[in-house]
Amino acid sequence: MSTAAASLDNAPLLEVRELVKTFGAVRAVDGISFKIQPGQTVSLIGPNGSGKTSTLNLISGVLKPQGGQILLQDQRIDGLRPERLAELGIARTFQNGRVFGNMSIRDNVLVGMHTQLHAARPFASLRHIPVLRWISLLGETVMAVVQPPSVRREEEAMLANVQEELKRFEQRLLPRQDRFAYTLSYANRRRTEIARALALRPRLLLLDEPTAGMNPTETAEVLEQLLELRAAGQSMLLVEHKLDLVMKLSDHVLVMDGGKLIAQGRPEAIQEDERVIETYIGRRRSLVG
Numbered sequence: 001m002s003t004a005a006a007s008l009d010n011a012p013l014l015e016v017r018e019l020v021k022t023f024g025a026v027r028a029v030d031g032i033s034f035k036i037q038p039g040q041t042v043s044l045i046g047p048n049g050s051g052k053t054s055t056l057n058l059i060s061g062v063l064k065p066q067g068g069q070i071l072l073q074d075q076r077i078d079g080l081r082p083e084r085l086a087e088l089g090i091a092r093t094f095q096n097g098r099v100f101g102n103m104s105i106r107d108n109v110l111v112g113m114h115t116q117l118h119a120a121r122p123f124a125s126l127r128h129i130p131v132l133r134w135i136s137l138l139g140e141t142v143m144a145v146v147q148p149p150s151v152r153r154e155e156e157a158m159l160a161n162v163q164e165e166l167k168r169f170e171q172r173l174l175p176r177q178d179r180f181a182y183t184l185s186y187a188n189r190r191r192t193e194i195a196r197a198l199a200l201r202p203r204l205l206l207l208d209e210p211t212a213g214m215n216p217t218e219t220a221e222v223l224e225q226l227l228e229l230r231a232a233g234q235s236m237l238l239v240e241h242k243l244d245l246v247m248k249l250s251d252h253v254l255v256m257d258g259g260k261l262i263a264q265g266r267p268e269a270i271q272e273d274e275r276v277i278e279t280y281i282g283r284r285r286s287l288v289g
Ligand SMILES: Nc1ncnc2c1ncn2[C@@H]1O[C@H](COP(=O)(O)OP(=O)(O)OP(=O)(O)O)[C@@H](O)[C@H]1O
Pocket: 023, 026, 027, 028, 046, 047, 048, 049, 050, 051, 052, 053, 054, 055
């Protein structure tokens, strides 16, 4: 094995170095650094306004940092646009569950696979070069009109993948796959969003409060699904307020306060950390239970 390949094998999946994001006088993210190893589930916790969502937005390209670096397996990705990051294998869900209401569940998930199309998107790499992006658009249009066998085969494979993703939510989504997303319950919209993010076969899945607004039964169900994903080796970074879930799911916990990382470690250690307990609930008490 070459030295370069060996160093990539040892590289963290994601590395955040001295990341900074300010909004006017507010230092929403104030020089934080952390790593996510391949296959790890890492949770980001902290009080309201501590900078968790901003951090996720920086990693997913929704925000651009003012300082610091983000590396995906040793490749600088800070400042890249969300579509480019999706192509590189970073998928995310949003706090309020964003789905296309006027599309079916199946099509919502299919959309998530767009960046994986090869036959239907010839010259896709040119899309990132402003003066040449029309070549890529023209290529996609021609392929959509002509529908050569390679494009049809690719579409069939994509639809099979959609079924696979929907199967994760067998009882909830599979029987409803033809329904418009706007007819779904809140919990099912959030499940659809997770299925769409997974359809990208992401190297890293970012989840912003995946169980927000869910009742205890729904939360327990999503926890089971996330535990299954973790067991399958999916790397995840999640922002979550439900500490019970965080403690059951995480390999590593990052604690933010005022834009800074005030502690990090295994869930058992974090539960006992005096500073975390003080910051989180303002008095000396166990974090969960
Ligand atoms: N677009 C924005 N414009 C101005 N200030 C912002 C913006 N986004 C976040 N902030 C500020 O940055 C700080 C961190 O916000 P952020 O949403 O990242 O925190 P959070 O930990 O995710 O909070 P919550 O748990 O309530 O979602 C807060 O003071 C917030 O008011």
